[in-house]
Amino acid sequence: MRIFPYALGAAALGFAAFWLLTRPAPSDPAVFAVLTGDVTAGEQVFYAGGCASCHAAPGAEGDAKLILAGGQAFATDFGTFYAPNISTNMDNGIGAWTVADLGRALKTGTSPDGRHYYPAFPYTSYARMTDQDVVDLYAYMTTLPADPTPSRAHEVGFPFNIRRGLGLWKLLYLNDDPVLTNADTPELERGRYLVEALGHCAECHTPRGALGGLDTAAWMTGAPTADGKGKVPAITPGALGWSAGDIAYYLETGFTPDFDSAGGHMADVVTNMANLPSEDRDAIAAYLLALE
Amino acid sequence: MGLKTWIACAALGATVVTGAGVAVAQDGKAAENAVKVRKAQMQIYAYNLGVLGAMAKGQLPYDAETATNAANSLAAASGMRIPGAWLPGTDSESFEGSRALPAIWENGDDVRAKAVALWEASTDLSDAAGMGLDEMKAAFGPVGGACGACHKAYRAPAN
Known part of the structure; x- marks a missing residue:
C-alpha cells in the first residue's frame, strides 16, 4: 500500500514531463512584424515550396492549381492524411491567419490554436525557411482565390491520433x-x-x-x-x-x-x-x- | 475540333483503353505482348525525342533534315494504332512489370484526350522541326508537357 502514493507521484511526474516536453511551439509575431512581403518573390517561394502540388484539389491542372482547396489523400503506414484547404477562405481555409500564424505553421508545424500538425506537412524541411520567404509567401498567398471546401479529417488510428505525442517526435526530428x-x-x-x-x-x-x-x-x-x-x-x-x-x-x-x-x-x-x-x-x- | 484531330481521336480511341475490336485472347502471352509493345512504343518516342533533345540541349548540332525525320517518326509513333496494346488486365496491379495504373482503364475519355494531346503536339513539332533550332525548341516543350501530363496521372513509380 505504501508504494501507491509513490507510483501515483511518479505517474503525475511522468505526465507533467510529457506535457512539458510535448508543448507546441509558441507564436512569435514580433519576428515577422518588422518585415514587408513581396508578392512576386512570394510566387517564387510558392513554386519552389511546391504548395499547390499537395494542396490543390485532386486532379487540378493549370490555373485550377492556384485554388488551394485541399482534399488530396496521402496513404502512409500511420494512416491516411488529407491535405487541408489552405485557400483564402475565412472559415474553411486560412484566410483568417496572420503572417505569424503561417510562420509558426511552416517552421514549427504548429496550428494557430496551438496543436501539432502531422509531419505529412513537411515542416521538418520548411523549418529552414528564412523569415523573409515566409512573409513573401504570405503576401502571395493572400492574392489567391478563396474556396469553401471544408478540410477532410485525417484517418489516423491510436496512438498516432494523439497529436500531443507529436511533440516528442518533434524533439527527435524537428530542427533547422x-x-x-x-x-x-x-x-x-x-x-x-x-x-x-x-x-x-x-x-x-x-x-x-x-x-x-x-x-x-x-x-x-x-x-x-x-x-x-x-x-x-x-x-x-x-x-x-x-x-x-x-x-x-x-x-x-x-x-x-x-x-x-x-x-x-x-x-x-x-x-x-x-x-x-x-x-x-x-x-x-x-x-x-x-x-x- | 478539326478533321485531323477527329481522325486521330477515332483511331486512338479504338485502341487506347478498351483494346476493343481485337480478337486477342486474354491469356498470359497476350498480356505479356501488350506490355511489351507499349514499352516498345515508348522506346520509339524516347529514341526520337533523344535526337531532338540533344539538339535542344546543344549536344548535337542542329540539322533540319535530321530533326524533321525524328519529329516525323515521333508523330507517326504517337498516332500509331496498335491493336490490343491496352488490353484490360495489364495494369500495374495485375501484371508484373507493368507501370500502367489501373486508372487508365477507368478514365477512358481523359486518357484518350491525353493521347490526342501528345499526337497533336508531336504533329506540330513535325511542322516546326525543319524551320530552325528555335522553332524546333519552342515546339518541343509542349511534347514534354504531354508526356508529363499522362505520366503524372497514369504511371506507377518504378519498382
Missing part, C-alpha cells in the same frame, strides 16, 4: 540544421536552401526510420513510396550519374538524359521547378552533385 555542411559557394548555398528547405526533396528521396523520421545518414539515397507500392529513386551523384546540365534540364522539361519523362508526384515538381529562374535549377544541380 543543414544536412550538407560545406556549402561554401553562393550557388551551393542557394541549392541547399532550395533542396533542404523549400523543395523538401528529402521528404520523398530519403528513407525514414521506424518512427517516420528522416534518416539523414542516408540522405537522398532513395526510399519506398509513402504507400509502399513503389520506389522513389536515389538522387546522389553515384546513383544518378547525371551531369549538372542533365539535372537542370530534367527539372525544366521532365526529360531524363535517356528521354524518359517524369511521372507521378515528380511531374508536379517539374512543373513547379520550370517556373523558377534557370539559376535556381542550376543551383539544385550543383547541390545534388556536392552530396556524398
Whole structure:
C-alpha cells in the first residue's frame, strides 16, 4: 500500500514531463512584424515550396492549381492524411491567419490554436525557411482565390491520433540544421536552401526510420513510396550519374538524359521547378552533385 | 475540333483503353505482348525525342533534315494504332512489370484526350522541326508537357 502514493507521484511526474516536453511551439509575431512581403518573390517561394502540388484539389491542372482547396489523400503506414484547404477562405481555409500564424505553421508545424500538425506537412524541411520567404509567401498567398471546401479529417488510428505525442517526435526530428555542411559557394548555398528547405526533396528521396523520421545518414539515397507500392529513386551523384546540365534540364522539361519523362508526384515538381529562374535549377544541380 | 484531330481521336480511341475490336485472347502471352509493345512504343518516342533533345540541349548540332525525320517518326509513333496494346488486365496491379495504373482503364475519355494531346503536339513539332533550332525548341516543350501530363496521372513509380 505504501508504494501507491509513490507510483501515483511518479505517474503525475511522468505526465507533467510529457506535457512539458510535448508543448507546441509558441507564436512569435514580433519576428515577422518588422518585415514587408513581396508578392512576386512570394510566387517564387510558392513554386519552389511546391504548395499547390499537395494542396490543390485532386486532379487540378493549370490555373485550377492556384485554388488551394485541399482534399488530396496521402496513404502512409500511420494512416491516411488529407491535405487541408489552405485557400483564402475565412472559415474553411486560412484566410483568417496572420503572417505569424503561417510562420509558426511552416517552421514549427504548429496550428494557430496551438496543436501539432502531422509531419505529412513537411515542416521538418520548411523549418529552414528564412523569415523573409515566409512573409513573401504570405503576401502571395493572400492574392489567391478563396474556396469553401471544408478540410477532410485525417484517418489516423491510436496512438498516432494523439497529436500531443507529436511533440516528442518533434524533439527527435524537428530542427533547422543543414544536412550538407560545406556549402561554401553562393550557388551551393542557394541549392541547399532550395533542396533542404523549400523543395523538401528529402521528404520523398530519403528513407525514414521506424518512427517516420528522416534518416539523414542516408540522405537522398532513395526510399519506398509513402504507400509502399513503389520506389522513389536515389538522387546522389553515384546513383544518378547525371551531369549538372542533365539535372537542370530534367527539372525544366521532365526529360531524363535517356528521354524518359517524369511521372507521378515528380511531374508536379517539374512543373513547379520550370517556373523558377534557370539559376535556381542550376543551383539544385550543383547541390545534388556536392552530396556524398 | 478539326478533321485531323477527329481522325486521330477515332483511331486512338479504338485502341487506347478498351483494346476493343481485337480478337486477342486474354491469356498470359497476350498480356505479356501488350506490355511489351507499349514499352516498345515508348522506346520509339524516347529514341526520337533523344535526337531532338540533344539538339535542344546543344549536344548535337542542329540539322533540319535530321530533326524533321525524328519529329516525323515521333508523330507517326504517337498516332500509331496498335491493336490490343491496352488490353484490360495489364495494369500495374495485375501484371508484373507493368507501370500502367489501373486508372487508365477507368478514365477512358481523359486518357484518350491525353493521347490526342501528345499526337497533336508531336504533329506540330513535325511542322516546326525543319524551320530552325528555335522553332524546333519552342515546339518541343509542349511534347514534354504531354508526356508529363499522362505520366503524372497514369504511371506507377518504378519498382
